[in-house]
Amino acid sequence: MENNENLQFETVIRPKNRWFDLKIGELLKYRDLVIMFVRRNYSTLYKQTILGPAWIIITEIVTTVIYTVIFGNIADIGTDGVPTFLFYLAGNTVWAFFSKCFINTSNTFTSNAGIFGKVYFPRLVMPISVVITQLIAFFIQFVMFIGFLVYYVQKGSVRPDYASLPLFFALLIIMGVMSLGFGIITSSLTTKYRDLTVLLTFGITVWMYITPIVYPMSLVPDRWRIVFLLNPMSSVVEAFRSIFLGVGEINAAYLCYSAGVALFAFLLGAVLFNKVEKTFMDTV
Amino acid sequence: MSDVIIRIDDVYKQYRLGSIGGRTFQEDVKSLTAKLLHREDPNQKVGKEGGAVKRNERFYALSGISFDIYRGDTLGVIGQNGAGKSTLLKLLSRVTAPTSGTISYNGRISSMLEVGTGFHPELTGRENVYLNGAILGMSKSEIDRKFDEIVEFAELSQFIDTPVKRYSSGMYVKLAFSVSAHLDADILVMDEVLAVGDVRFQQKCLQKMGAVATDEGKTVLYVSHNMATIRQLCNRCVVLEKGKLKYDGDVSGGIEAYLSSQDTTQRVYNDFSNVKRRYLKYGGRAMLKSLELIGKYNNYFVNDEKLSFYLNCENHEDTEELHIHFIIKTMDDIPVATFLSPDVFSAKKGQETRFKVTLDISEIVSGNYKMDIVLVKANPVCNFIHYDTVNPALCFTKELSLGTTYTITWKTQDRGYVQGKGIEIEKV
Numbered sequence: 001m002e003n004n005e006n007l008q009f010e011t012v013i014r015p016k017n018r019w020f021d022l023k024i025g026e027l028l029k030y031r032d033l034v035i036m037f038v039r040r041n042y043s044t045l046y047k048q049t050i051l052g053p054a055w056i057i058i059t060e061i062v063t064t065v066i067y068t069v070i071f072g073n074i075a076d077i078g079t080d081g082v083p084t085f086l087f088y089l090a091g092n093t094v095w096a097f098f099s100k101c102f103i104n105t106s107n108t109f110t111s112n113a114g115i116f117g118k119v120y121f122p123r124l125v126m127p128i129s130v131v132i133t134q135l136i137a138f139f140i141q142f143v144m145f146i147g148f149l150v151y152y153v154q155k156g157s158v159r160p161d162y163a164s165l166p167l168f169f170a171l172l173i174i175m176g177v178m179s180l181g182f183g184i185i186t187s188s189l190t191t192k193y194r195d196l197t198v199l200l201t202f203g204i205t206v207w208m209y210i211t212p213i214v215y216p217m218s219l220v221p222d223r224w225r226i227v228f229l230l231n232p233m234s235s236v237v238e239a240f241r242s243i244f245l246g247v248g249e250i251n252a253a254y255l256c257y258s259a260g261v262a263l264f265a266f267l268l269g270a271v272l273f274n275k276v277e278k279t280f281m282d283t284v
Numbered sequence: 285m286s287d288v289i290i291r292i293d294d295v296y297k298q299y300r301l302g303s304i305g306g307r308t309f310q311e312d313v314k315s316l317t318a319k320l321l322h323r324e325d326p327n328q329k330v331g332k333e334g335g336a337v338k339r340n341e342r343f344y345a346l347s348g349i350s351f352d353i354y355r356g357d358t359l360g361v362i363g364q365n366g367a368g369k370s371t372l373l374k375l376l377s378r379v380t381a382p383t384s385g386t387i388s389y390n391g392r393i394s395s396m397l398e399v400g401t402g403f404h405p406e407l408t409g410r411e412n413v414y415l416n417g418a419i420l421g422m423s424k425s426e427i428d429r430k431f432d433e434i435v436e437f438a439e440l441s442q443f444i445d446t447p448v449k450r451y452s453s454g455m456y457v458k459l460a461f462s463v464s465a466h467l468d469a470d471i472l473v474m475d476e477v478l479a480v481g482d483v484r485f486q487q488k489c490l491q492k493m494g495a496v497a498t499d500e501g502k503t504v505l506y507v508s509h510n511m512a513t514i515r516q517l518c519n520r521c522v523v524l525e526k527g528k529l530k531y532d533g534d535v536s537g538g539i540e541a542y543l544s545s546q547d548t549t550q551r552v553y554n555d556f557s558n559v560k561r562r563y564l565k566y567g568g569r570a571m572l573k574s575l576e577l578i579g580k581y582n583n584y585f586v587n588d589e590k591l592s593f594y595l596n597c598e599n600h601e602d603t604e605e606l607h608i609h610f611i612i613k614t615m616d617d618i619p620v621a622t623f624l625s626p627d628v629f630s631a632k633k634g635q636e637t638r639f640k641v642t643l644d645i646s647e648i649v650s651g652n653y654k655m656d657i658v659l660v661k662a663n664p665v666c667n668f669i670h671y672d673t674v675n676p677a678l679c680f681t682k683e684l685s686l687g688t689t690y691t692i693t694w695k696t697q698d699r700g701y702v703q704g705k706g707i708e709i710e711k712v
Contacts, residue, residue, distance in 0.1 A: 009291065009388035015381055033418040040404055040415055047406040047447075115402050119395065119419055120378035193312075278381035281374075282299060 017274045020267075026122045033121055037129035042136060053140065060096065060141050064089045071214045080216045080247040086152050087245065091213035093145050094240050097138040098175050098233060099204050104130045105183025106200055109191045109280050116281060123277040124270075127187070131180050135172075149244060159246040167250065168243055171236050174255075174262045178232060181265025188272035191280045212237055217248055229254055232261040289471060289503050290353040290376075295385035297346040297371050297527075345371040346382070347527040353471075358504045360518035360535060362511075362542045367524040369507050373473055376505070391470030394420060405449035409440060409459055412448050416463045430466045437492075438462035439485075458485060465492050471503045472496060487695060493517065511539050511584070512650035512683050539683075543582050553577075556674050569601045570631065570671045572657055575678055578640070583680040585645060591680070592642040597659065599637070604630040606671065609658040610643060613676075620648060620701040628662060645682060647702045649694050654679045 027034075046052040064085060071077050072084035079087040105127040109116070112126055152158045190196045211233045212220070220228050228234050235254035242248040346368045353359055363369050374380050375387060377395030402419040403412050413434055417427040427434075435441050438459045448456055474493055494517055496502055508514050514521065514535060521538025523531035531541035554575045573596040577583075585591060595608070610623040623643050631637050654676035660668035684703065686694060694703070 010390045011388065013375065013378060013381065013387040013389075015384050015386075030418075030421070032422075032424040035424075036415045036418040040407065040411070043411070044404055044406045115419065117379055118377075119402070121419060121421065281380045 015278075017278055020271055021274055022270055023122055023124070027124060027128070030121055030125050033125050034129045034132065037125065038132045038136070041129065041133040056137050056140050057144050060089075060092060060144065063096075064092050067092065067214055077215045078219055080218055082241075082245045082247050083152055083157050086148055086158060087216075087241070088214065089145055089148060090241050090245055091237060093138070093141045094171075094175070094237050095208055095211065095213050095233075096141065097134055098179050099208065100137070101131050101134045101176065101179030102183050102186075103200065103204060104134065105180055106186035106190065107197065108184065108187040109276065110187070110194075110197070113281070124184075124273065127180055127184050130183075131176050135176065138172075145244075158244075160244050161242055161246050161250075164239075164243050164250060167239060170255075170259075171240055171243075174236055174259050175233075177266050178258070178262035181262060181267075181269040184269035184273045185265060188269070188276040191276055207231070207233070210234075212248075216241075229257075232258040287355050288352045289355045289357075289391065290387065290389040292352070292372075293350055293386050293388070295346055295349045295372075295375065295382045295387060296344060297368075297375060297380075298383040299343050299345055344527050346375075348385075349524075349527075349529050350385075351522060351529060351532055353503060353505070355503055356501050357520055358498075358506065358518045360514035360521040360538065361505060361507045361524065362509070362514060362521065362538060363524035363530075364542075366526075368527045369524055371527075372524070373475065373505070373507060376473055389471065392421060392468075393471040393473060394464070394467040394469035395473040403448055403456070403460060406447055408447050409435075409444040409451070413444075413459065413463055416460065417467075420464065420467055421469070422467065426468060430468075434459075434462045434466050437465065437488075454485075461489060465489070465496070469502070471505070473505045473507075475507045511542075511681070515539065515683065515685060543584050554678055556677065559674050559677075561673060570597060570599045570603045570606060570659055572596070572659055572672050572674050572677070573598045573636070575657070577678075583678065584683070585680060586683045587685060588646045590642050591645050591655075592640070593678070595639045595641050595657070597631070597637045597639070599631045599633055599635050602631070602633050603661065603671070604628075605662050606630065607660050607662055607668070608639070608641075609660060610641070611656040611658065612645065612648065612653050613656060614696075614701065615652050615654060615679075618701075620653065621645075646684075647705050648682050648684065649696065649699075649701055649703050650683045651696065651701065652679070652681050 042053075046055060049055065051058065067088040068084050072079065072088065108123070108126045108130075116123065149158065149160070153160065186196055186200060208214075210228060210231050212228065217225075217228065217234065217238050235251055235258050238248040239250045239255060242250045349368070349372065361369055361372065373395060375382050376389075376393060378393075402416055404415065407415065410431075413431065414424065414427050417430075418424070422430075435444055438455075438461075440455055440459055443451065443455065448459070451459070490513065493504075493506070496504065498517075504517075506514065506517055518535050521531070521533065521535045522529060523538050523541045531538050556572050556574055575596075576594045578592045578594060597608075605628040607628055608625040610625075612620045612622070614620060629637070655678045656673060656675045657677040658670060658674075659672040660670050662668060686703065
């Protein structure tokens with residue numbers, strides 16, 4: 001045994017992961033698995049339903065109609081002159097993507113304990129496939145949104161800001177990374193503290209109301225503005241509406257702040273995830 | 285010198301007994317503030333310093349395991365329940381990490397610990413094959429290539445586009461096993477409980493496992509309680525006992541080490557007084573009382589070893605011309621062989637008779653068996669009058685190697701339970 005002491009091994013299982021290690025190479029090797037999970041998430045969601053994926057659009061429209069009636073008509077909150085339905089549809093589309101990513105990645109460990117307990121694959125595959133699944137759902141909703149948008153643009157009631165259209169992709173990336181980051185932070189902590197799952201369900205609702213989804217940023221009193229802008233989602237939602245509806249502001253500084261928060265959350269999440277994924281099976 | 289493919293180096297795995305990770309956020313905050321204020325931790329378990337109850341005792345499932353596995357090895361891992369076999373497999377399949385020590389390996393490890401992992405009931409068989417394959421680490425093109433083979437092995441080609449929730453449980457495990465069995469890995473970790481489905485499919489599973497090990501030259505780790513399969517499949521054997529490596533070497537030595545690690549203080553002594561008698565026609569004239577193996581501390585018989593024991597018999601009335609029959613049956617009650625006592629015996633009321641019996645069971649092939657003992661009176665007119673039947677009087681495991689010339693699996697449904705020994709064959 002002594003004469004091959006300097007053997008090189010491809011894989012070494014150690015008690016702990018390195019402090020920060022995304023294992024990109026391994027993730028790439030498992031890219032087929034990501035695709036399979038996305039397909040599974042997508043195709044099992046609406047199996048044995050009559051309307052199938054149409055539900056993605058229906059739920060969206062119903063929620064928006066409710067918002068329009070309650071916030072637009074009953075509460076009569078201003079929408080900066082944009083047709084109320086379109087205004088809420090825009091906010092809703094963005095928020096649905098973010099919140100669903102967040103919620104569905106946050107239970108990565110607890111809801112997949114069955115699979116994780118039996119076979120190894122890079123654990124990050126799970127949250128990543130969730131985000132991709134939600135991205136597909138988002139695009140379906142987005143296409144619908146564009147449909148309504150075209151209708152209103154033809155009517156002349158909305159003027160999109162075509163010049164800043166490329167920024168849209170940056171917004172998507174920020175939202176994706178941020179929700180993934182917060183999601184994996186939560187999922188790592190829920191292996192130890194189950195309290196967080198309870199907290200999350202109403203936390204996400206509270207978060208929605210401090211984000212300008214059902215009201216425009218311009219209605220927020222000046223002294224509260226800073227609180228709202230500390231919320232990294234605010235500038236993203238505002239920028240989204242600014243691009244497509246031509247109202248609101250695109251503030252580069254605040255967007256950079258959001259991107260920074262997203263990146264930080266993701267890195268922190270990766271570190272925590274890394275630490276937890278090795279032994280969570282013993283505690284979950 | 286063959287090259288090392290897996291090196292297990294001083295591996296420990298610790299589990300905490302009692303409540304594991306069951307702390308709430310509140311408790312952790314309290315502990316943390318107490319620590320910062322240099323106060324006593326309010327959540328400290330009583331008895332950590334004092335003498336009271338230890339609730340968070342530590343338990344080592346593995347303590348200091350080191351060994352190398354070479355390319356092409358077929359390694360049998362045996363040990364009693366709780367010896368650390370499953371923990372070792374879990375570590376190897378990277379489900380959980382060791383507490384200290386490292387495991388290094390080359391190539392891809394596929395663990396066939398649990399079949400059907402990630403099967404989704406709503407998906408069809410086809411979709412599940414792809415999903416399951418991907419979970420186990422196959423790429424899509426790899427599954428494409430093997431798809432037909434997998435389905436054919438599972439014998440499910442006509443149901444492949446049906447959701448698996450409509451499958452019978454047998455079909456489900458067949459498909460799942462088939463995916464696992466077609467993995468293209470360098471190292472296979474297998475658990476014998478894997479052999480699933482009906483008897484015919486089980487044989488197929490075991491053959492497939494054997495084929496993977498012997499023909500494809502892969503490195504195999506094989507966990508089993510069945511010594512016969514270990515002996516048949518493996519070329520090396522490690523024995524774990526209470527988290528430690530007890531033996532590492534050739535298979536026969538390993539099996540011996542494993543058997544001797546079993547309870548060595550207790551002789552095999554079967555008391556029949558509580559055994560329910562079913563066929564007691566002339567109940568109680570003479571009764572079998574107990575059986576005690578001679579010179580053995582387990583019920584495990586290898587090759588030519590003879591089954592010898594003391595048999596105690598008690599008479600409640602005077603009896604004459606009694607015979608004793610020893611019937612060897614398989615566990616599912618198929619009679620294999622019967623030994624008839626050559627002489628008759630008689631005994632008086634209240635007398636206790638002790639026999640020393642030796643049965644030559646060398647021709648019986650590997651497997652688990654039981655022995656019934658029947659006490660009968662020879663009757664010249666009709667057949668026999670049963671005085672007492674003990675069913676079963678003894679359960680035992682037989683292991684018979686077929687000799688070096690044969691590497692075949694002895695399938696009892698084809699060849700029966702006896703390998704005839706009296707053969708003389710020569711060219712004339």
